[in-house]
Amino acid sequence: MVKPTLLALSITAACPSIVYATDSLNRSEQQDLATQLQQLKLQVEALESRLTKKSEQEAEDNDQQDIAAAEAEKSAAEIAKDGIEVGGAVRTNFSHTSYDEGNKNRGGDFDFDLMRLDFRGTVGDVSLNAEIRFFDYMTVVKKAYVAYQLDELWQAQLGITQVPFGNWPYNSNNYFFSSNYYLGLEDDHDLGLLFKRQLSDQWQLDIGFFKNDELGGIDGYVSDKTDRYSYDIVGARGAAEDIYGEPIQALAETNTLVSRFGYHLTQGQLTTELGFSVLSGKLHDGVRNAGDYQAYALHLNSRYQRWQLQLQHSQYQYDVDGIERIAVGAYGFYDSIAAEAKSATVNLAYDLPVQWGPVTDVQFYNNYSLVYDKSDQSRTTLMNVTGFSLAAGSLFTYVDYVHARNQPFVGGSMAGDSVEEEQRFNINIGYYF
Incomplete structure (x- = not known):
């Protein structure tokens, strides 16, 4: 040209x-x-x-x-961002206990713990988060929800999602959680709709409505009500019933409202969240409303340099006429709790970054739990866990020494009346991918 x-x-x-x-x-x-x-x-x-x-x-x-x-x-970049990533873990467990004579004679037991698959990602404007766990004796869905970012502050989650209650996301550092977990007040997952206000102007707020537990409530079509990850009410417990037996009168939670408020303070290297949680819901027997239940908690989560301190006071009540004990279920077992009780937890942890071969981080901790003022007049539950966790590449390991009384998975029950204190030495090794 x-x-x-x-x-x-x-x-x-x-x-x-x-x-x-x-x-x-x-x-x-x-x-x-x-x-x-x-x-x-x-x-x-x-x-x-x-x-x-x-x-x-x-x-x-x-x-x-x-x-x-x-x-x-x-468009190609957006398409590349979309999609679901698959991860998971395989875990094994060693335990040596004071309450199992066979275990002591064998020098402890080394067993398969679980295999789990995680699914998370984004398709368009909607994100997905799900986790399924495979045990020798059951398969459970821990969580499965879709989330949508309503604006820069608010997110909505729909499905099986974590109930916002107490120190978040866990009121513990160890493999066994705190005693609150066995009351259904820590790391509980139910089916509902949750609105989360992310941290801004020093405060955050979670508000949720949970229609029922993760297995569909009183009329959920499942073969075994104990095949679940989270502890939930499964029935009323009569005074003469076996605390480990299947309850005669089935019950389930329904229509639960939950709110969790957290206020954040910063002073130099000290950061603290002060919080308040409350929940209230109904209990259904399959035909009619049989009662209601409530719980609340005051909690503190504070960090200073490598130190972490967690404090929490909780109280719950199941209001069912003539009932002082409630049947709960999880991990393939029935257990019992008092219809009303209080709990206190104190957790102290220290993070130590290291370079010991593949080991890059060690956390030392001591977690203490106490469940007291039980309405069924059973003895106080206590659990103290001293231990540490190791992060080494794709491996994550808990090493725990547990000292407990009337504590599930440590030779007792929340409705137990033992004066004996039991011990458990436990190592849980997980490979995460």
């Missing part, structure tokens, strides 16, 4: 010789030559105009191609 400016310069350079030649022509010939020059000038201007329009069109086409390419790259 000939550029318009070069064409104009060529014609202009030729003009002086043409003008000089006109000096030897008569007036008529000069007029004819002037007319021809004028026509040539018009033709040149028209040609320049066409060439200019063509150049502008080509530039516009190139711009459009650049925009299209950028949009294609953006």
Whole structure:
């Protein structure tokens, strides 16, 4: 393509010789030559105009191609962000206990704990988070919910999601949680709708409505009500019933409202969350409302440099006529708790970053739990866990020494009346992928 400016310069350079030649022509010939020059000038201007329009069109086409390419790259990036990632873990467990003579004689037992699969990711504007766990004796869904970011502060979650109650996300550091977990007041997951206000202006708020537990409540179509990850009420317990037996009268929670408020303070290297949690719901026997239940907690979670301190006071009440004991279920077992009780927890932890071969982080902790003022007049439950956790690449390990009385999985029950204190040394090794 000939550029318009070069064409104009060529014609202009030729003009002086043409003008000089006109000096030897008569007036008529000069007029004819002037007319021809004028026509040539018009033709040149028209040609320049066409060439200019063509150049502008080509530039516009190139711009459009650049925009299209950028949009294609953006779309490809967005598509690459979409999708579900699959992860999980395989865990094994060693235990040596004071309450199992066979275990002591064998020098402890080393067993398969679980295999789990995690699903998380985003499709469009909706994110997914789910976890399924496979044990030797059961398969359970711990969580499965979709989430949508309503705005920069609020997120909505729908499905089996964690009930916002107490120190978040855990009121413990060890493998066994605190005693609150066995009351259904720590790391509990139910089926409902949760609104989470993320931290802003020092405070955050969670508000949830849970229609029923993760197994569908009183009419959930499951073969065994104890095949679940979280502890939930499964029945009323008569005074003469076996505390480990299947309850005669089935019950389940329904229509529960939950609210958790946290206020954050920062003073130098000290950060603290002060919080209050409350929940209230109904109990159903399959035909009618049989009662209601409530719980509340005051909690503190404070960090200073590598130290962490957690404090929590909780109280709960199941209000069912003539009932002082409630049947609960999880991990393939029935157990019992008092219909009303209080609990207190004190947790202290220290994080130590290290470089010991593959080990990059060690956390030392001591977690103390106490459940007292039980309405069924059973003895106080206590549990103290001293231990540490190790992070080494894809391996994560808990090493715990547990000292407890009337504590599930440490030789007792929340409704037990033992005066004996039992011990358990436990190592849980997990490979996470």
